[in-house]
Amino acid sequence: MKSNGTSRRSFLSAGLMLPVVGAGARLGFASPSVGLPHPDGEASNTLSGGPAKLQYRTLGKTGLKVTTLGFGCMITSDPSVIERALDAGINYFDTARNYQHGNNERMVGAALGTRRKDIVLSTKTEASDKKGMQEHLETSLRELKTDYVDIWYLHAKDKPEQVTSEMIEVQQQAKKEGKIRFAGVSTHGGQQQLLPWMAKSGVFDVVLTAYNFTMDPGMDQAIDAAANAGIGIVGMKVMAGGFKSIRPSDPLFAKMKRDGAMLAALKWVLKKPQIATTIPGMTDMDQLEENLRAMAEPFAHGDQKVLEAHLETIKPLYCRMCGQCDGTCQQGLPVADVLRILTYADGYRQFALGRERYQQLAPEHRAASCGDCDSCTVNCPYGVKVSERVARAQELFA
Ligand code: SF4
Ligand code: SF4
Known part of the structure; x- marks a missing residue:
């Protein structure tokens, strides 16, 4: 991976030099009702090398207008990447209480600074009882330097039975108290069961779900069921594991390196209008620059070809967490x-x-x-x- 300095130079030399002050304010998303001035559609940010298109969609019944490229902060340790994403106009940022042993929320809070209220901010809890959840939420608010989060997810639930009535009550109470605006669930697998269940439950506003080009049509049906119930859909794992960044000395590198595969993967996800936003992880300016292009470029035939080749490469490696394994592990491993x-x-x-x-x-x-x-x-x-x-x-x- 390039150093931050190198990456930033590359970012600037590519003609995407961003304004120092928040583009967000000029673009009009500066209130707790983030993004509401925007219709679904596109806007342009003013960049020195030309316009960077920002694409907005409505996050289900929340009414929030979010950029289709959001920012998954889980693996980011450099706050300047988040600051530049803010400058570029990205307006959805996601973290979790347990990322980087709690340090990720602190870093995100510092990077957002006074621009926190210009954006949609989500975090998550893995706690499973009232006391633990409430402690997590108070800590998250403190670390993120905010008095509310826009979306609070129950973290990594892959089956309806993992979501207890106690968890739902704590979320709803936090909503009444104004500590969270919307209640969500994040899920890595089991969506074909979980999402229709969420749709029927009527108590959730948003789902953060794995979704990428490796998945079968049943996944689309599950997403449609949730979206039809007004649940806002946020896509994660959109790169299907990444795998482009395997080190050059690895024998698999030559096979894995497919120029444009990650961008094509992101564009593939954005083809689906029910996906309001996505949260690819970004650690440097090069990734930010590449991902911003997904809002400006349509998915093309060439992208399909790239993904077909990439799928062949990652097939032996990437588990899509579909829950369709043939047989079970004789040692009981998940x-x-x-x-x-x-x-x-x-x-x-x-x-x-x-x-x-x-x-x-x-x-x-x-x-x-x-x-x-x-x-x-x-x-x-x-x-x-x-x-x-x-x-x-x-x-x-x-
Ligand atoms: S290993 Fe199991 S869960 Fe993973 S992709 Fe294969 S069938 Fe699905
Ligand atoms: S322990 Fe390993 S080899 Fe044995 S059944 Fe489980 S996954 Fe397969």
Whole structure:
């Protein structure tokens, strides 16, 4: 990865030098009713190298107008990238209480500064009881230097039974108290069950869901069910694991490097009008610059070709968390979770995050070893080499 300085120089030399003061204010999104002056559609930010198109959509029944490119802050440690995204006009930022051991919220709060009320801000809690959730929310507000968050997600729920009535009550109470504006759920897998359930429940405003070009049509139906119920849809995992950033010395590098695959993946997600915004992770100016293009360029035939080739490359590696494994792990491992955690290291090059999440697995799962099995009892119909990948996670993190 390039240094920040190098990346920034590249950003500027590409002709996308951004104004120092917040473009957001000039673009009119400067009130707690963020974005409301904008119709769905496009606007242009004034950049020295030419206009950068900003595309807006309405986030379901929240009425919030969000830029279709949002900012997932989970892996960002450089606040200047967030500041430049603000300058560029991005108006949705997402973090979570547990990212970077709580340090991510602090960094995001500092980067947003006085511009916090110009944007839509979301965070999440993994706590599962009232006391824990309330403590998390108070800490989040303090760290983010704000007296409310726009969206508060119940973090990483993949089945309806993981969302308890106690959690819903705490969310609704926080809403009444003005500490959150909207209640959401984030989900990595199981959407085809979870999203229709959320649609029927009537208590959720937003869902943050994995969605990318690897997924089958059932996923679109689940999203449509939620959107038809007025739930705002935010897309994550839009790059299907990244994988472009594997190090050049790795033998897989030549196979994996597909110029434009990440941009094509983002444009593919934005083809779906129900997806109001997306939150790709960004760590440097080059990624920010590339992702901004997704709001200006339509998905083209060439993008489809790139994605088809990319899918072939990542097939043995990327678990889409569809829950359709053929067979179960004889040692009881939550295979999809382990594969998702491995993607943090192999796809996004975030080893520390992967190891942190691996350490949160149950002790018996951390102690399991694929080497103890004569043969693997889990097959992936999509071609993921399950035992190889799980063994790699054990080698890297255990
Ligand atoms: S391993 Fe394959 S079948 Fe199992 S959850 Fe992942 S993508 Fe789906
Ligand atoms: S090889 Fe690994 S993933 Fe497969 S059944 Fe054994 S422990 Fe589970």
